[in-house]
Amino acid sequence: MSNIPKELKYASTHEWLRNEGGGIYTVGITEHAQDLLGDMVFVELPEIGANVAAGDDVAVAESVKAASDIYAPIAGEIVAINDELEDAPETVNNDPYGDGWMFKIKADDASEVDALLDAAGYQAVIEED
């Protein structure tokens, strides 16, 4: 059984979002996603200041198994990235919802978040896989 925290929002492409207040959201990949990918070896992150649209591929998680695109779940500006992943990509495996976060995005329109999946909705998505 995969851990899917109730307080987060999810994209069907396996990213999670945490509301940090002030229109800023932290984004990472789910425990289920890191489990599918296996040991992470490189994480390529977006540029701070980049303006992205929902669904843009903004980062790459490269594991022993495959290179996988990470998509922006909502439109906005990248305001922070997790530099720690440069030297410790395995953090994504060990703590996907915590220290393994990837970037923070300032939403253009916070109502976009409402359209994302809740924990139950994401659970349904991974059961279909």
Place this chain on the structure above:
Amino acid sequence: MANRTPLYDAHLSAGAKMVDFHGWDMPLNYGSQIEEHHAVRGDCGMFDVSHMTVVDVAGPQATEYLRYLLANDVAKLSIPGKAQYSSMLNTQGGVIDDLIVYFFSSSDYRLVVNSATRDRDMQWLNEVASQFNVTVTERPELAMIALQGPQAEAQLAGVLGAQNFAALAGMKPFMSAQVGELFIATTGYTGERGYEIIVPANAVVGLWQQLLAAGVAPCGLGARDTLRLEAGMNLYGQDMDESISPLQANMGWSVAFEPADRDFIGRKALEAQQASGHSVLVGLVMESKGVLRHGQRVLVNGGEGLITSGTFSPTLGFSVAMARVPAGSDTHAEVEIRGKMVKVSVVKPSFVRNGKSVL
């Protein structure tokens, strides 16, 4: 339902993530394949390789049979227990399988062949055997554990006890000995010292649990692949198959063209290929970010090739690969990775041995 080795339940209780491997339910990893990789390079790990096929060859014409069947020459073997890396080829020189042959006497040999090619191998072994006075016996009642790493010797000595281990002490690589019900060979697929232990299926769980209790790390197919690739060892079906000759797969050293009067299946095709030229398997090293992977396109000297196996090397901290390219390649090449051309260096296809970089 997929085949299961006798260690299936032991894998589940060790937390294995199981995957289908050519019809077998096998462990991919027990948590982290990179940690398992490092365990083998720095300490000791074990793999369930019970899916591999053990075949005994016996009879008055066993030597004649194997000298005709195999590209390497078993007549080079004279010490009982000695092992040899070899391959069996089709008449076009393509590799039906690579294998290890163990010599016991001129009428008694053992082969260990791949599981993925089992049906084709058995059909070919039997077909060629029909021309010789020889018996070919598959041994499905045998299981196998590969114990690999710098601490493998100490761990095996501990589990076997001093008296049993005496027969193995100081054994050189590519030798084997029967110790009670265990057939123990100093062979492997990791580039480390270690053993491959063939054991009756009903005793393999006991041996596995003893090694586990001694602190040996169980390792899955994921680590097995990165270890063999770092060691520059081919994977059948990926680095070579029936359409590829050993000369195109960096296996020329395992083809015995001498003595010139030994006829073996595929010989004429290989000689023709030597005369006309052929592609070669090289190593690639990419020290920048990213991972070289199977199927990526390689540009070299105006020619084009393909990566047959690629991975992130946990020991080196960057990516390495094997690629089949036109002969006479430069020291540099370019690989197309996710739409971008990336510069890589071309080296011999061997990257790590005994825990250390050989680049």
